[in-house]
Amino acid sequence: MQTTLKQRMALMARRIALLDAMVIAVLLLGMATTSAIAAKKQAPTPAAAPADSAQLFEPIRSVIQSPRCVNCHVADGVPRQFDDSRPHAQNVHGGADGKGVTGLACSTCHYTQNPAAASGPHAPPGAPNWHLAPIEMVWYDVGARDICLRLRDPRHNGGRDPAALVHHFADDPLVGWGWQPGGARSLPPLTRPQTVAAVQAWIAADMPCPLQ
Amino acid sequence: MTTLNVNGKSLSIDVPDDTPLLWALRDGAGLTGTKFGCGIAQCGACTVHIDGKPVRSCVMPVTAAQGKAVTTIEGIAADPVGHAVQTAWRKLDVVxxxxxxxxxxxxxxxxxxxxxxxxxxxxxxxxxGNVCRCATYVRIRAAIHAAAATLA
Structure with a gap:
């Protein structure tokens, strides 16, 4: 059976329309994927929080943005070192799980405890489960309000409710390393008990956040 | 006295507990193929395997290796992958x-x-994390690819 010119034109038009739809679908899918990746990498949409008129968050911020904490709460997967938070020597990366890359895990150099004093002040420190914080918990180069909003939100604080947050500060061995860093490393501005008390006071006040 | 499993053999080594594994291997066990470079895990010369994973032995206390399988350069040829790597190293004259x-x-x-x-x-x-003062990095990378090809 032979098709008429009109039928061929109609068939071609349908094919072009189908092709257009496929191109648009691919573009939309690409945009959606890009958007999802961007959403994962960028700061979370800030949630509302009570105003921190009593400045209850500032003591907490001063601790978690001290080098011993913030050097492992980074957005780019590159651990930081020293009090000036310079990128880790040797082009070290945290990898997909924050525990290093294939063939060079963090545990290659960082054991479960600090090295002997005889190794000197700059040998790699150690604590159980040495790893970078998840990207959702980035604190490096982030404003106080953003950190506060992340800390309030279980989607961005490692799924922790208030009790689990207190536990994180009070009992986590890797967090505790920040107060026993070994070598000549500086300490956070508050002690661990002072920090836990500050977190408890902040939680009791419904986790207020500074305006910026 | 510390007992270590090194390259499949049980060794009793008389060193203080806080001795870095590197010195237990070199001075205690006489396995001098593992080198002292920087002493602070910055250069990688002291790398050995603990249960198949790389560690810098210069800062790892010997007690942390107890009960685990330690593999040094003297024993790596017994591993098919290690053997392939050493063969590629010789073939490409990496060193x-x-x-x-x-x-x-x-x-x-x-x-x-x-x-x-x-x-x-x-x-x-x-x-x-492995530094080479002779800058043999290009040959190292080529040899790893060559070893990978022989293992495929």
Whole structure:
């Protein structure tokens, strides 16, 4: 059976329309994927929080943005070192799980405890489960309000409710390393008990956040 | 007295508990293929395997290796991947002065045991903790690819 010119034109038009739809679908899918990746990498949409008129968050911020904490709460997967938070020597990366890359895990150099004093002040420190914080918990180069909003939100604080947050500060061995860093490393501005008390006071006040 | 499993053999080594594994191996066990470079895990010359994973033995206390399988450069040829790496190293004549190369081979073997077909980027990241003063990096990367090809 032979098709008429009109039928061929109609068939071609349908094919072009189908092709257009496929191109648009691919573009939309690409945009959606890009958007999802961007959403994962960028700061979370800030949630509302009570105003921190009593400045209850500032003591907490001063601790978690001290080098011993913030050097492992980074957005780019590159651990930081020293009090000036310079990128880790040797082009070290945290990898997909924050525990290093294939063939060079963090545990290659960082054991479960600090090295002997005889190794000197700059040998790699150690604590159980040495790893970078998840990207959702980035604190490096982030404003106080953003950190506060992340800390309030279980989607961005490692799924922790208030009790689990207190536990994180009070009992986590890797967090505790920040107060026993070994070598000549500086300490956070508050002690661990002072920090836990500050977190408890902040939680009791419904986790207020500074305006910026 | 510390008892270690090194290259499949049980060794009793008389060193203080806080002795770095490197010195227990070199001075206690006489296995001098593992080198002292920087002493603070910055250069990778002292790399050995603990249960198949690379570690810097210069800062790891000997007690942390107790009850685990320690593999040094003297024993890596018994591993098919280690053997392939050493063969590729010889074939491509990777070594120049050689001081860092036992650590390089241990790290390269660990990488290939975890990832059989690493890309250039995989190799660069995994080997970035092993420093070579002779700058044999290009030959090291080529040899890792060559070893990967023989293991495929």
């Amino acid at each position: 120049q002065c050689g001081y860092c190369q036992s650590g390089q081979i241990m790290s390269a073997t660990a990488l290939l045991k975890a990832k059989r077909k690493p890309s250039d980027a995989d190799i660069d990241l995994a080997m970035s």
